[in-house]
Amino acid sequence: MSVRALRAIGEHLLRRSRIVRFAVKQRLRLTDQPTLVVYPGHFTGGRLTLLGRVLEDEGVFGAAHSNSTFRNLYLTFKRYETDEIGGARLQWEGLGQSGEVVSQRDGYFRIEAEGLTMPEGDAPWARIRVTLQKARGYDFAPMSVEARARVVSPKARFAIISDIDDTIIHTGAFKMLRHWRIVTANSPEARLPFPGVSRFYRALCEGAAGAETNPVFYVSSSPWNLADIFERFMALRSIPVGPMLLRSLSSDALGWLLRRHHGHKDRMIDAVMAANPTLPFILIGDSGQKDASVYASAVERHPGRVLAVHIHDVLPAGSPMETVKAALRRIEAAGVPTTLGRTLADAARQAEGAGLIAPGTENAVLAEIAAEEGKPSRFGRFPLIVQP
Numbered sequence: 001m002s003v004r005a006l007r008a009i010g011e012h013l014l015r016r017s018r019i020v021r022f023a024v025k026q027r028l029r030l031t032d033q034p035t036l037v038v039y040p041g042h043f044t045g046g047r048l049t050l051l052g053r054v055l056e057d058e059g060v061f062g063a064a065h066s067n068s069t070f071r072n073l074y075l076t077f078k079r080y081e082t083d084e085i086g087g088a089r090l091q092w093e094g095l096g097q098s099g100e101v102v103s104q105r106d107g108y109f110r111i112e113a114e115g116l117t118m119p120e121g122d123a124p125w126a127r128i129r130v131t132l133q134k135a136r137g138y139d140f141a142p143m144s145v146e147a148r149a150r151v152v153s154p155k156a157r158f159a160i161i162s163d164i165d166d167t168i169i170h171t172g173a174f175k176m177l178r179h180w181r182i183v184t185a186n187s188p189e190a191r192l193p194f195p196g197v198s199r200f201y202r203a204l205c206e207g208a209a210g211a212e213t214n215p216v217f218y219v220s221s222s223p224w225n226l227a228d229i230f231e232r233f234m235a236l237r238s239i240p241v242g243p244m245l246l247r248s249l250s251s252d253a254l255g256w257l258l259r260r261h262h263g264h265k266d267r268m269i270d271a272v273m274a275a276n277p278t279l280p281f282i283l284i285g286d287s288g289q290k291d292a293s294v295y296a297s298a299v300e301r302h303p304g305r306v307l308a309v310h311i312h313d314v315l316p317a318g319s320p321m322e323t324v325k326a327a328l329r330r331i332e333a334a335g336v337p338t339t340l341g342r343t344l345a346d347a348a349r350q351a352e353g354a355g356l357i358a359p360g361t362e363n364a365v366l367a368e369i370a371a372e373e374g375k376p377s378r379f380g381r382f383p384l385i386v387q388p
């Protein structure tokens with residue numbers, strides 16, 4: 001039997017077990033009240049795309065920071081062991097239109113609409129009100145959240161596509177067991193940024209329409225279960241927030257555990273570029289997974305659309321790098337500059353030399369790196385270079 005067939009059987013059994021478990025919880029009146037989660041979306045060319053999820057509220061989202069290992073392990077378990085609410089009815093309103101959607105079996109819902117009114121001025125975000133009206137088997141008053149969608153300004157010179165894990169935030173994703181304390185940290189305060197990222201990303205996003213002129217899209221194989229931590233982490237660390245294109249555990253939990261991409265990043269990169277056909281892109285990733293190869297393929301699929309590729313080297317010293325370097329050679333053969341380094345200092349130097357960021361940014365990034373290097377944290381010294 002093929003691996004694909006085994007994965008399909010496993011996912012079917014997982015879905016059935018969730019259905020049975022939910023039926024038992026309802027019968028025993030053990031269900032929690034619903035909660036509504038809406039992720040940052042995007043609005044380009046009059047088209048709105050917004051994703052959200054309806055779940056039982058188990059006190060995970062927005063939980064206070066804790067240094068307790070036991071509590072973090074418990075909250076991490078609850079974060080991944082979600083109780084989804086399918087068939088929930090929702091209404092949305094904004095940008096001159098309104099509509100209704102229904103959540104799928106895994107709790108996800110998608111709002112897509114065309115022909116919407118472009119907001120006046122240069123505001124980088126449009127506000128969308130989403131209201132959870134009702135869900136079968138639950139008794140609650142309608143609840144609303146103010147979601148937001150990134151507006152791509154006509155003044156944008158380029159856009160950024162960035163990974164998250166081990167690119168802007170230290171997770172040890174390539175060594176999950178070794179770095180389990182970081183992987184299971186359940187609050188943005190417990191997550192570590194890489195030095196220089198904040199200053200460099202802010203410089204990339206700054207332009208004629210203000211600090212968020214050039215949009216950044218976060219394409220990652222991390223699950224949507226972590227989206228709220230990522231968003232709050234970016235706000236806490238002054239890293240520009242942007243639409244996230246993450247992965248659903250409901251459709252491929254085994255693939256995520258085995259760190260398989262299954263083309264997720266390729267599809268998302270293609271979708272972002274198709275939605276922004278007039279913009280060139282800067283691609284930023286890390287050496288811990290397959291970002292260099294993914295970006296090399298993207299450069300080849302979209303000739304002339306990529307301005308530069310920057311890879312953050314997070315592998316232990318002495319690790320084989322031939323695959324990464326071979327991918328970078330493919331990119332450079334297409335005429336696209338690349339950088340590979342333990343920090344983004346070289347990336348800042350290249351971007352400043354190309355006139356993509358303001359003069360003096362490289363020195364500001366170096367100053368931020370120097371200020372943060374070696375700073376103590378709850379995980380020990382700051383992991384500027386991940387040791388074997």
